Amino acid sequence: MIKVNESYISAEISDIIKELKTELELNGIKRFYKSIDTPKNYMVCCPFHKKGQEKRPSMGILKKDGTSHCFACQWTGSITEMISNCFGYDDFGIFGSKWLIKNFLTLEVEKRNDIQLDFSRNSRIDSNTNTYVRPEELDKYRCYPPHPYWAKRGITDERIIELFDLGYDKETDCITFPVRDIKGNCLFIARRSVRTKYFHYPSGVEKPLYGIYELYQLNNMPKELIICESMLDALTCWQYGKYAVALNGLGNELSIAQIKKLPCRKVILATDKDDAGKKARIRLRKELNNKIVTELNYKTYPDHAKDMNDMTREEFYALGEVF
Numbered sequence: 001m002i003k004v005n006e007s008y009i010s011a012e013i014s015d016i017i018k019e020l021k022t023e024l025e026l027n028g029i030k031r032f033y034k035s036i037d038t039p040k041n042y043m044v045c046c047p048f049h050k051k052g053q054e055k056r057p058s059m060g061i062l063k064k065d066g067t068s069h070c071f072a073c074q075w076t077g078s079i080t081e082m083i084s085n086c087f088g089y090d091d092f093g094i095f096g097s098k099w100l101i102k103n104f105l106t107l108e109v110e111k112r113n114d115i116q117l118d119f120s121r122n123s124r125i126d127s128n129t130n131t132y133v134r135p136e137e138l139d140k141y142r143c144y145p146p147h148p149y150w151a152k153r154g155i156t157d158e159r160i161i162e163l164f165d166l167g168y169d170k171e172t173d174c175i176t177f178p179v180r181d182i183k184g185n186c187l188f189i190a191r192r193s194v195r196t197k198y199f200h201y202p203s204g205v206e207k208p209l210y211g212i213y214e215l216y217q218l219n220n221m222p223k224e225l226i227i228c229e230s231m232l233d234a235l236t237c238w239q240y241g242k243y244a245v246a247l248n249g250l251g252n253e254l255s256i257a258q259i260k261k262l263p264c265r266k267v268i269l270a271t272d273k274d275d276a277g278k279k280a281r282i283r284l285r286k287e288l289n290n291k292i293v294t295e296l297n298y299k300t301y302p303d304h305a306k307d308m309n310d311m312t313r314e315e316f317y318a319l320g321e322v323f
């Protein structure tokens with residue numbers, strides 16, 4: 001994992017280099033002509049010697065921490081220094097750190113030290129109890145009209161944008177998804193880059209179910225609920241008039257327990273159409289033993305779609321369901 005300031009970047013080195021290559025190219029700088037993936041290193045053509053035009057990859061970037069070393073010219077440094085130098089900055093990696101954060105992550109959970117006493121008997125006492133995102137921070141990301149990227153992802157209903165408090169962070173060029181607990185406290189802000197496919201979560205958080213607080217804002221709890229992988233998938237369902245929550249992945253103990261507690265009788269499993277999604281459905285079927293469980297009929301899943309956010313309204317309504 002690459003550590004930048006106090007945060008961890010979860011992106012693969014190969015993706016970082018791909019983005020770096022694209023951005024340099026946009027600036028008229030051709031680098032990273034070739035790359036080779038090896039178990040420990042991602043090997044790239046060194047951006048520094050032979051004016052960055054060497055034909056065979058001599059620079060190894062260690063996958064575990066991003067340390068970069070060229071065995072031809074002996075350039076050695078951290079990945080942030082390497083990125084800085086590619087853009088012509090000799091600043092000990094300050095530009096590179098900012099670039100990585102802008103493109104691949106941002107996590108800001110305000111750690112509050114004041115202890116909030118909770119006297120309710122059944123409250124789960126854990127380290128997260130008193131860690132909420134401050135209202136002022138949330139307010140920073142609210143904008144009207146909504147950032148156009150929401151419409152690009154098909155989320156155009158302003159009631160949904162308001163209910164989920166969907167925003168945009170101009171510092172990181174990311175759309176923002178506040179993730180709330182059932183009482184509406186914002187646990188953390190997840191982000192998705194407007195320019196890359198990356199989602200960013202704070203490091204070390206147990207991913208809760210996304211959308212529970214919002215469900216409880218409805219007048220009536222829906223009788224059936226769609227379970228998706230990503231937040232954008234869940235929002236897509238709402239946009240098309242169906243209620244959904246997102247696992248923020250494939251589901252963990254916390255999110256599964258949260259689904260079990262929801263007062264709706266039936267759930268429709270709608271994880272992605274890949275092996276991981278299938279395994280998640282098998283697990284969910286086993287664990288959600290207090291619900292009526294069905295799943296999408298994946299034969300009706302459009303070929304081009306990787307997930308529900310890729311579907312048109314027509315495709316969404318053409319999806320079948322099987323027990």
Ligand SMILES: [Zn+2]
Pocket residue numbers: 046047048049058059070071072073074075
């Ligand atoms: Zn070199």
